[in-house]
Amino acid sequence: MRRWNGWGDDSVDAPMSSGAIAMIESLLGPGCPPVDLDLTQVARTVPASRAAPHPLLIDDPTERVRHARGQSFPDLIALRSGQGLTFPDAVAYPDSPEAVRELLHYAERTGASLIPFGGGTSVVGHVTVLPSETPVVTVDLSRLSDLRLLDSTSHTAVFGAGIPGAQLESRLRDRGFTLGHFPQSFEYSTLGGWIATRSRGQQAIHYGGIERLFAGASLETPAGPLNLPAHVASSAGLDLRELVLGSEGRLGIITSATVRISPTPEFEQFDGYFFAEYDQAVEAVRMVAQARLPVSMLRLSDPTETAVNLASSTAEQAEVTNRFRRERGFGRSSCLLIVGVTGTGVVRTTHRHLEQVLAGYGGLAVPGGTHGSDWSHGRFRAPYLRNTLWELGYAVDTVETAVDWSRLAATRTGVEDALRDGLADIGEVVLPFTHLSHVYPTGSSIYTTYLFRLAPEPAETLRRWTVLKQAASRAIVAHGGTISHQHGVGLDHQAFLVAEKSSLGLDLIRGVAAQLDPAGTLNPGKLVS
Numbered sequence: 001m002r003r004w005n006g007w008g009d010d011s012v013d014a015p016m017s018s019g020a021i022a023m024i025e026s027l028l029g030p031g032c033p034p035v036d037l038d039l040t041q042v043a044r045t046v047p048a049s050r051a052a053p054h055p056l057l058i059d060d061p062t063e064r065v066r067h068a069r070g071q072s073f074p075d076l077i078a079l080r081s082g083q084g085l086t087f088p089d090a091v092a093y094p095d096s097p098e099a100v101r102e103l104l105h106y107a108e109r110t111g112a113s114l115i116p117f118g119g120g121t122s123v124v125g126h127v128t129v130l131p132s133e134t135p136v137v138t139v140d141l142s143r144l145s146d147l148r149l150l151d152s153t154s155h156t157a158v159f160g161a162g163i164p165g166a167q168l169e170s171r172l173r174d175r176g177f178t179l180g181h182f183p184q185s186f187e188y189s190t191l192g193g194w195i196a197t198r199s200r201g202q203q204a205i206h207y208g209g210i211e212r213l214f215a216g217a218s219l220e221t222p223a224g225p226l227n228l229p230a231h232v233a234s235s236a237g238l239d240l241r242e243l244v245l246g247s248e249g250r251l252g253i254i255t256s257a258t259v260r261i262s263p264t265p266e267f268e269q270f271d272g273y274f275f276a277e278y279d280q281a282v283e284a285v286r287m288v289a290q291a292r293l294p295v296s297m298l299r300l301s302d303p304t305e306t307a308v309n310l311a312s313s314t315a316e317q318a319e320v321t322n323r324f325r326r327e328r329g330f331g332r333s334s335c336l337l338i339v340g341v342t343g344t345g346v347v348r349t350t351h352r353h354l355e356q357v358l359a360g361y362g363g364l365a366v367p368g369g370t371h372g373s374d375w376s377h378g379r380f381r382a383p384y385l386r387n388t389l390w391e392l393g394y395a396v397d398t399v400e401t402a403v404d405w406s407r408l409a410a411t412r413t414g415v416e417d418a419l420r421d422g423l424a425d426i427g428e429v430v431l432p433f434t435h436l437s438h439v440y441p442t443g444s445s446i447y448t449t450y451l452f453r454l455a456p457e458p459a460e461t462l463r464r465w466t467v468l469k470q471a472a473s474r475a476i477v478a479h480g481g482t483i484s485h486q487h488g489v490g491l492d493h494q495a496f497l498v499a500e501k502s503s504l505g506l507d508l509i510r511g512v513a514a515q516l517d518p519a520g521t522l523n524p525g526k527l528v529s
């Protein structure tokens with residue numbers, strides 16, 4: 001069963017190696033394991049529902065706890081401590097567009113607001129229930145999860161918007177196709193959620209982000225149904241799909257979507273390369289992006305992330321890698337690049353070309369391909385470490401942005417410095433490390449993970465997180481980065497949105513929302529307030 005207060009299936013644990021625990025302890029100090037409430041204890045704190053009864057609504061306290069929050073770090077603190085939680089008054093599981101429409105009518109009649117809920121994997125507060133004078137109903141779309149049409153001639157498919165990634169991909173694989181959208185939250189995040197947050201998968205270099213895969217949709221809005229046909233290409237004025245992408249549940253509830261699919265690849269391989277110097281590795285990656293080599297994924301870890309990854313690997317793996325590094329003279333500043341190549345047999349030649357480009361910057365493939373295959377097999381397991389670290393008394397969270405190549409080094413340093421120094425006044429150490437994973441000819445995403453110690457009191461842990469998040473976000477904006485490359489805006493990035501959209505731009509978004517949802521029924525307070 002899915003964990004209600006952490007990541008993943010509760011039958012799956014991700015123990016950390018003793019080497020990784022020792023490394024973290026030596027850098028941050030001993031962990032401060034918290035005392036968490038269990039589901040029954042939190043469910044007891046759920047107040048009576050204010051929602052007018054309706055056959056589509058469930059007011060069971062456990063359901064309301066499970067839909068109170070997403071997966072952001074503040075969400076985890078609130079769920080695990082039971083502090084600062086507001087619960088939806090009811091949860092609905094519509095199984096048809098008509099049922100969604102009925103919920104919109106219900107909201108109009110009763111003044112309730114509705115929060116569309118896909119997989120609840122938001123990491124920026126998209127599905128958080130905010131205190132409100134009027135009832136709040138969370139609309140869980142998991143029953144809209146059917147494959148409605150697969151056009152194997154045109155390479156398109158229509159799915160119910162609540163289908164989670166793993167299910168969607170398996171339905172396509174059965175028919176010889178793939179969507180190729182693999183966010184790390186793939187197990188639980190849904191097609192509708194991907195569209196509503198402008199999500200990006202790990203192999204977006206090859207398949208494209210959701211904006212390239214998303215061809216059309218049907219939405220139910222308070223102003224009526226909105227159908228966006230899946231044209232092959234069109235110059236008929238503004239593309240309304242762009243309004244829906246990143247709409248964060250504010251404009252309408254997506255009930256189904258058409259996506260562009262690809263035949264399953266004939267060939268796919270992931271390899272690890274080591275570089276002696278990080279700056280050289282960044283140059284190599286830039287060359288790969290600008291030469292438009294047909295790689296499908298790329299993840300360049302900085303030296304600290306490389307060291308953390310190595311400390312987390314098995315003894316056998318560490319031995320092979322350390323011998324390889326010793327023999328090649330790669331020291332502490334060396335770093336690991338994982339590269340994937342995906343496609344038809346023709347892309348085998350990409351490998352040779354890739355090796356040449358990377359070798360030009362000192363990049364050497366680790367023999368045996370273990371790093372690449374380990375990444376590929378463990379790609380959806382890493383988030384389980386969030387639970388493990390929490391239980392050991394450490395916090396882990398991420399910040400992400402994208403900037404052009406000329407500003408990349410300064411932005412990465414600026415964000416890491418902001419985090420590293422963020423808790424210096426209370427003598428707490430913060431450990432930041434970064435990877436580049438989505439590269440473009442003009443720039444790259446920057447994805448920084450940071451660890452710090454939990455405090456004995458949840459309120460103090462939240463304060464520490466807030467200080468760090470604000471400092472990192474200010475650094476991102478100061479360096480001209482976007483406030484989010486892939487996670488969206490929700491609550492946590494809202495204050496920084498004006499820097500890239502301008503006040504007029506924000507008014508434009510509010511105006512579109514007011515046109516489709518004049519009463520402000522849908523997900524109020526998210527994206528723009």
Ligand SMILES: Cc1cc2nc3c(=O)[nH]c(=O)nc-3n(C[C@H](O)[C@H](O)[C@H](O)COP(=O)(O)OP(=O)(O)OC[C@H]3O[C@@H](n4cnc5c(N)ncnc54)[C@H](O)[C@@H]3O)c2cc1C
Binds near residue numbers: 116122
């Ligand atoms: C461990 C972890 C790893 C992650 N990795 C990635 C990653 O690699 N790439 C990435 O892009 N993101 C990643 N994320 C963030 C998150 O998974 C994405 O934002 C995802 O797109 C959210 O999908 P969801 O179905 O869970 O949506 P939810 O979290 O349920 O909702 C997100 C927003 O979308 C709206 N929404 C959802 N469904 C609909 C619908 N049918 N109609 C209208 N609005 C809707 C909601 O109202 C809300 O505003 C990660 C999150 C976690 C916890």
